[in-house]
Amino acid sequence: MSDYGQAFETMRAKAGPVWDAYTRHGFVDGLRDGALPRAAFLHYLRQDYIFLTHFSRAWALAVVKAGSLDEMRACAGTVHALLEDEMKLHVKICSDAGISEADLLATRERPENAAYTRYVMDCGFSGDFLTLLAALLPCVLGYGEIGARLVAETSSDTYGDWIATYGGGEYQSLCRDVGQLMDSALAARLGAGYTELPVWAKLCDTFTQATELEVGFWQMGLTP
Amino acid sequence: MSDYGQAFETMRAKAGPVWDAYTRHGFVDGLRDGALPRAAFLHYLRQDYIFLTHFSRAWALAVVKAGSLDEMRACAGTVHALLEDEMKLHVKICSDAGISEADLLATRERPENAAYTRYVMDCGFSGDFLTLLAALLPCVLGYGEIGARLVAETSSDTYGDWIATYGGGEYQSLCRDVGQLMDSALAARLGAGYTELPVWAKLCDTFTQATELEVGFWQMGLTP
Amino acid sequence: MSDYGQAFETMRAKAGPVWDAYTRHGFVDGLRDGALPRAAFLHYLRQDYIFLTHFSRAWALAVVKAGSLDEMRACAGTVHALLEDEMKLHVKICSDAGISEADLLATRERPENAAYTRYVMDCGFSGDFLTLLAALLPCVLGYGEIGARLVAETSSDTYGDWIATYGGGEYQSLCRDVGQLMDSALAARLGAGYTELPVWAKLCDTFTQATELEVGFWQMGLTP
Amino acid sequence: MSDYGQAFETMRAKAGPVWDAYTRHGFVDGLRDGALPRAAFLHYLRQDYIFLTHFSRAWALAVVKAGSLDEMRACAGTVHALLEDEMKLHVKICSDAGISEADLLATRERPENAAYTRYVMDCGFSGDFLTLLAALLPCVLGYGEIGARLVAETSSDTYGDWIATYGGGEYQSLCRDVGQLMDSALAARLGAGYTELPVWAKLCDTFTQATELEVGFWQMGLTP
Numbered sequence: 025m026s027d028y029g030q031a032f033e034t035m036r037a038k039a040g041p042v043w044d045a046y047t048r049h050g051f052v053d054g055l056r057d058g059a060l061p062r063a064a065f066l067h068y069l070r071q072d073y074i075f076l077t078h079f080s081r082a083w084a085l086a087v088v089k090a091g092s093l094d095e096m097r098a099c100a101g102t103v104h105a106l107l108e109d110e111m112k113l114h115v116k117i118c119s120d121a122g123i124s125e126a127d128l129l130a131t132r133e134r135p136e137n138a139a140y141t142r143y144v145m146d147c148g149f150s151g152d153f154l155t156l157l158a159a160l161l162p163c164v165l166g167y168g169e170i171g172a173r174l175v176a177e178t179s180s181d182t183y184g185d186w187i188a189t190y191g192g193g194e195y196q197s198l199c200r201d202v203g204q205l206m207d208s209a210l211a212a213r214l215g216a217g218y219t220e221l222p223v224w225a226k227l228c229d230t231f232t233q234a235t236e237l238e239v240g241f242w243q244m245g246l247t248p
Numbered sequence: 249m250s251d252y253g254q255a256f257e258t259m260r261a262k263a264g265p266v267w268d269a270y271t272r273h274g275f276v277d278g279l280r281d282g283a284l285p286r287a288a289f290l291h292y293l294r295q296d297y298i299f300l301t302h303f304s305r306a307w308a309l310a311v312v313k314a315g316s317l318d319e320m321r322a323c324a325g326t327v328h329a330l331l332e333d334e335m336k337l338h339v340k341i342c343s344d345a346g347i348s349e350a351d352l353l354a355t356r357e358r359p360e361n362a363a364y365t366r367y368v369m370d371c372g373f374s375g376d377f378l379t380l381l382a383a384l385l386p387c388v389l390g391y392g393e394i395g396a397r398l399v400a401e402t403s404s405d406t407y408g409d410w411i412a413t414y415g416g417g418e419y420q421s422l423c424r425d426v427g428q429l430m431d432s433a434l435a436a437r438l439g440a441g442y443t444e445l446p447v448w449a450k451l452c453d454t455f456t457q458a459t460e461l462e463v464g465f466w467q468m469g470l471t472p
Numbered sequence: 473m474s475d476y477g478q479a480f481e482t483m484r485a486k487a488g489p490v491w492d493a494y495t496r497h498g499f500v501d502g503l504r505d506g507a508l509p510r511a512a513f514l515h516y517l518r519q520d521y522i523f524l525t526h527f528s529r530a531w532a533l534a535v536v537k538a539g540s541l542d543e544m545r546a547c548a549g550t551v552h553a554l555l556e557d558e559m560k561l562h563v564k565i566c567s568d569a570g571i572s573e574a575d576l577l578a579t580r581e582r583p584e585n586a587a588y589t590r591y592v593m594d595c596g597f598s599g600d601f602l603t604l605l606a607a608l609l610p611c612v613l614g615y616g617e618i619g620a621r622l623v624a625e626t627s628s629d630t631y632g633d634w635i636a637t638y639g640g641g642e643y644q645s646l647c648r649d650v651g652q653l654m655d656s657a658l659a660a661r662l663g664a665g666y667t668e669l670p671v672w673a674k675l676c677d678t679f680t681q682a683t684e685l686e687v688g689f690w691q692m693g694l695t696p
Numbered sequence: 697m698s699d700y701g702q703a704f705e706t707m708r709a710k711a712g713p714v715w716d717a718y719t720r721h722g723f724v725d726g727l728r729d730g731a732l733p734r735a736a737f738l739h740y741l742r743q744d745y746i747f748l749t750h751f752s753r754a755w756a757l758a759v760v761k762a763g764s765l766d767e768m769r770a771c772a773g774t775v776h777a778l779l780e781d782e783m784k785l786h787v788k789i790c791s792d793a794g795i796s797e798a799d800l801l802a803t804r805e806r807p808e809n810a811a812y813t814r815y816v817m818d819c820g821f822s823g824d825f826l827t828l829l830a831a832l833l834p835c836v837l838g839y840g841e842i843g844a845r846l847v848a849e850t851s852s853d854t855y856g857d858w859i860a861t862y863g864g865g866e867y868q869s870l871c872r873d874v875g876q877l878m879d880s881a882l883a884a885r886l887g888a889g890y891t892e893l894p895v896w897a898k899l900c901d902t903f904t905q906a907t908e909l910e911v912g913f914w915q916m917g918l919t920p
Contacts, residue, residue: 081762081768084775085756088757097779133681142591145598317555327548360807461810598760669893674763
């Protein structure tokens with residue numbers, strides 16, 4: 025079992041080849057061995073800035089839909105980390121790469137980018153806390169899995185900062201917390217036998233569809 | 249077992265004295281034996297017009313949150329009936345009672361009125377389809393239960409039209425459909441053993457709290 | 473001025489080449505002259521079934537977010553027409569083309585399909601009634617404009633039913649009503665000088681981004 | 697002009713006697729001169745704990761509906777302060793007063809409490825960022841105004857901690873920030889002449905209705 029929790033482990037297995045298409049995408053290979061063109065990486069950074077804005081909104085929606093103060097605090101902590109740390113770090117990384125904050129704000133959102141974040145938002149608005157988390161997990165935990173693997177496999181320093189961020193201890197710890205949040209949230213609502221319930225199949229479909237949309241995001245990254 | 253379905257039967261029993269406080273409220277007694285002051289009834293009609301607007305919105309939200317085309321159609325049918333039939337009938341009843349549509353639109357919403365409808369809306373927005381239905385049931389099925397009982401018990405013609413509407417065949421049929429919708433929606437998501445799951449206790453709490461807010465609505469009706 | 477209203481006219485002009493990329497897409501050319509491969513059309517019909525489900529949800533959300541009974545009724549009428557007429561007609565058209573309802577239900581939603589509908593849903597949930605309408609207009613009125621043009625330009629009977637549906641009187645009348653709904657909704661909230669307000673630029677951006685996502689939908693249609 | 701901003705100043709004036717009924721309620725008089733029964737204050741503290749939970753959710757919803765990173769950060773900062781500081785302080789105050797956290801969690805929400813918070817939530821879900829802020833202002837800024845006045849007028853130490861909290865520099869600074877947030881949000885969407893637009897009258901109605909529901913909250917406080 026992965027250390028990102030039991031629910032993730034099962035959902036990941038059910039997503040099967042779609043999960044591999046996401047976590048072993050050509051964009052990821054390019055990060056690993058440094059073959060990813062610089063223009064593609066900069067394009068990805070620009071789109072990722074817009075992504076992080078909507079991702080923060082999605083975690084704020086999770087606060088709204090939480091069922092306990094513990095859940096609210098866990099999700100609000102993620103919002104805080106995204107807006108105060110990750111987005112500011114992102115601006116700095118972009119600045120080092122020659123992309124100004126004005127450039128970031130002027131970037132036009134690509135359809136493949138909107139596709140994933142708006143899917144997540146609708147899962148949250150139309151569904152409940154569990155549906156929203158199911159749509160968020162592929163991003164959070166997929167990056168964690170990719171980061172951890174690339175730390176071990178990388179053969180190039182070119183994208184070493186990216187790999188160190190997502191493969192590093194802090195992000196891996198966040199992944200374990202989010203995996204645990206999902207496990208607890210499931211148990212608190214559906215009990216220990218949740219994988220036997222019809223709603224579980226729906227949650228797994230949501231996870232798989234969100235993963236497909238992440239594949240599209242990487243694909244977009246390759247075509248600046 | 250009531251013929252409004254199994255879930256309602258269980259929720260109703262759990263709500264216990266709160267359910268009785270609602271369905272056997274003094275306002276209801278006044279409708280039954282004609283002792284309700286005319287001014288209170290007209291006041292109730294005015295507030296009920298605003299109520300029906302938000303009630304229609306709540307059923308439209310149920311369309312948004314439904315999980316299948318059958319659920320969507322059932323809820324959209326209720327929206328249609330509310331906006332095209334019930335609200336137009338309501339305007340006519342008010343007109344016969346000397347309240348113009350301009351009067352209705354100028355009526356200020358009372359806090360006890362807003363309390364119930366906004367509680368329902370938040371259940372729908374923050375929760376899922378089941379949570380929304382759990383908050384809607386006390387109104388739909390409570391009126392059905394009251395209507396059916398008053399048909400049998402009434403000793404006065406004064407509010408005979410009201411009693412005939414909610415105790416009549418058409419409304420009773422709607423109640424059976426809505427009860428069935430809840431039973432099917434529970435089974436489709438949580439399986440046959442849903443009363444054993446933690447989420448069931450939450451749904452019953454929602455039902456009870458919504459019932460309490462209905463008590464407040466009747467109470468408001470007594471104080472024009 | 474188009475007869476779909478003043479707001480649409482202005483938004484359409486601002487969308488410029490994106491609007492042309494949508495309404496004069498190769499898929500549309502293929503419908504006009506019959507050159508669209510049958511497999512592409514059937515694939516489009518299957519995806520459109522899923523689209524119509526979410527489109528109905530979006531119009532139900534418009535009922536929730538409406539500001540008056542007239543607005544609620546206009547939007548609820550569209551929900552009713554979609555669920556009771558258009559989707560049933562769609563099932564029949566598909567059946568005639570050899571696609572069973574079971575096939576439709578088993579169709580996997582393509583990312584480009586999800587992209588548009590979830591964008592619309594998020595506009596509705598995160599924004600207000602105007603934002604939701606701005607995201608819905610490209611679909612409703614774009615199909616109207618395409619249909620009207622193809623009635624005049626078509627040189628083939630192959631997709632004559634499709635052209636007759638969207639170019640026909642009933643759909644054109646719906647388009648005029650929806651255009652009028654937008655004009656009235658703008659005036660009721662923002663007054664006559666709404667194009668001078670900052671929010672207008674945002675609404676035009678929403679319209680343009682939604683149009684871009686419609687381009688993606690046609691593009692998907694070409695690749696079964 | 698009050699230093700809580702221009703929009704608040706105008707909305708407050710329009711709310712007129714309803715604003716006075718709220719800010720000069722008997723409960724407030726009792727806090728000022730120490731005449732409020734201890735049981736009423738403890739009852740208020742218990743209900744306020746539930747209130748703060750939903751208030752935090754409402755500010756999280758403001759993050760979701762914000763239109764810029766600055767707005768998102770301002771609202772997320774409030775969520776953070778509520779969940780990490782104010783609610784923990786509240787638990788401590790209650791504990792000092794002999795109310796355990798288990799007591800707080802077991803408290804049944806009173807209808808007048810639910811009425812205000814669910815009204816706010818529905819304003820946020822059904823409307824836009826401005827509508828949500830209009831519903832939040834009476835609470836945030838009303839407490840600020842009451843606190844500032846009571847610092848000057850108080851004749852008793854009994855509820856001195858409460859007065860010092862809301863009349864103190866930190867809370868007053870928050871009030872100025874929130875007032876400024878509203879002014880900026882209005883200008884960014886509706887321009888400088890927003891008070892001339894139809895939507896402004898609606899926002900003022902929302903503010904007034906929310907204020908009425910705050911009157912109900914104080915009234916509830918007097919009847920443990």
